[in-house]
Structure formats: C-alpha cells, structure tokens
Amino acid sequence: MDExxxxxxxxxxxxxxxxxxxxxxxxxxLAGASNPRIVGWVLKEDGFDLPWHRILRADGTVAVHKQxxxxxxxxxxxxxxxxxxxxxxxxxxxxxxxxx
DNA sequence: AGACTGACTCTAG
DNA sequence: CCTAGAGCCAGTC
Numbered sequence: 001m002d003e004x005x006x007x008x009x010x011x012x013x014x015x016x017x018x019x020x021x022x023x024x025x026x027x028x029x030l031a032g033a034s035n036p037r038i039v040g041w042v043l044k045e046d047g048f049d050l051p052w053h054r055i056l057r058a059d060g061t062v063a064v065h066k067q068x069x070x071x072x073x074x075x076x077x078x079x080x081x082x083x084x085x086x087x088x089x090x091x092x093x094x095x096x097x098x099x100x
Numbered sequence: 101a102g103a104c105t106g107a108c109t110c111t112a113g
Numbered sequence: 114c115c116t117a118g119a120g121c122c123a124g125t126c
Contacts, residue, residue, distance in 0.1 A: 025108070037107085042107095057107090057108065057109080059109090
C-alpha cells in the first residue's frame, strides 16, 4: 500500500462535508486507490480521526456493525436515512463542489 | 507461495 | 426486494 494513496484516501474522506456522504468507490476513484476495499481498509486503520460514518456503500447502505449509530450521526448532520439507507442521489458528495 | 478474509461493487436470478 | 456468484486488491496465517 502506497503511503501517498493512503494519505489521499484520508484527505478525501476528511474533505467530505457534513450533510453529504460518499461511497467507498468514490473515495477510491478520487484517491486513486486500486479498489474500494482499500478505502475500507484505510478507514479501519485510521478511520478513528475521520468521518468514516459519511462513507457508505454504493447503494447508500452502511455495512458496519454500528450502522444504527452512524445513521444517527448522519441524521444529526442533516442526512436523513430511509430505513437504514441513504439517498445517494441526494446526499452524495460532489467532489466538484468542494471549495478547498 | 498458497489459502482465507474483508468497513466493496456489479450482474444475474 | 433479497440472495448468490464473481472480480478485485491488500493483509494475515
């Protein structure tokens, strides 16, 4: 695993604003990760400092053990989950909209 | 090196 | 809508 890619993944995840969400595939593509799984791996490694709760699967579902808690966090940020699922088409983070 | 697992994604039934 | 299978890459044993 390249440290550069590793950092990029963390940067992009950290760049996701509250009220928006992103999928593993999105982060992987943006960070240049070989596969979405790499993003999940990075989150597991250094996700403690990152808003990993804003990272969902492509379907908008949360695959973690504490999904209920994550959905609650997202709800607090303005992301309303529909039956443990998120409207990706609505809340999906648009990288082009990021105003660094 | 070989085999298993996983915070993923896609396609098919 | 839900389940099953395959592809993918990195980590661990």
